Amino acid sequence: NAGVTQTPKFQVLKTGQSMTLQCAQDMNHEYMSWYRQDPGMGLRLIHYSVGAGITDQGEVPNGYNVSRSTTEDFPLRLLSAAPSQTSVYFCASSYSGQSSTDTQYFGPGTRLTVL
């Protein structure tokens, strides 16, 4: 199993540009989520999904859109990038998400810089 994969690893955008961060998992996990990691702030939940067709907002959803058309993929879209979105983005997945005991598996991250 490849686990959780993310592309790209690095990205530089100009303010106002749009892009999609890709996340895929091959573990047949129902639950997937996106976090951003900022210095001194730890990881903060952006959006999450408990299954195909079901998504919900996390702690910091503004400026980001998600969709979940398949179990495997959970892309994160930035419609109009802002410098405040400069961060490292991690995708994670777990078996169901309905159990608070499930372990979340993290991807390698995407380092995004918005100029």
Next chain:
Amino acid sequence: AQSVSQHNHHVILSEAASLELGCNYSYGGTVNLFWYVQYPGQHLQLLLKYFSGDPLVKGIKGFEAEFIKSKFSFNLRKPSVQWSDTAEYFCAVNEVNTGFQKLVFGTGTRLLVSP
């Protein structure tokens, strides 16, 4: 809103020294507790987790953590650190009754172990 505090932002130790990293959370209900580690250039990996039962939890690589409910704490310990333990450590908490898993992370502690 629930919060997680890691008071030690940077810790520097020599090899063979003992380690204790503090983690306190604010939620008064039932919680599940996790410690994740992020080695330089790598993604987050689960060190250990606590759900119920024995409050002393043993994880990988010789780490352990003790849940003290009365102190709302889940401190991470290792009797003798190695250079390879240099990493950033994150405490995370999940409220059991929130329906779906929504991890709240602390701000992280950077550990540097000098040889």
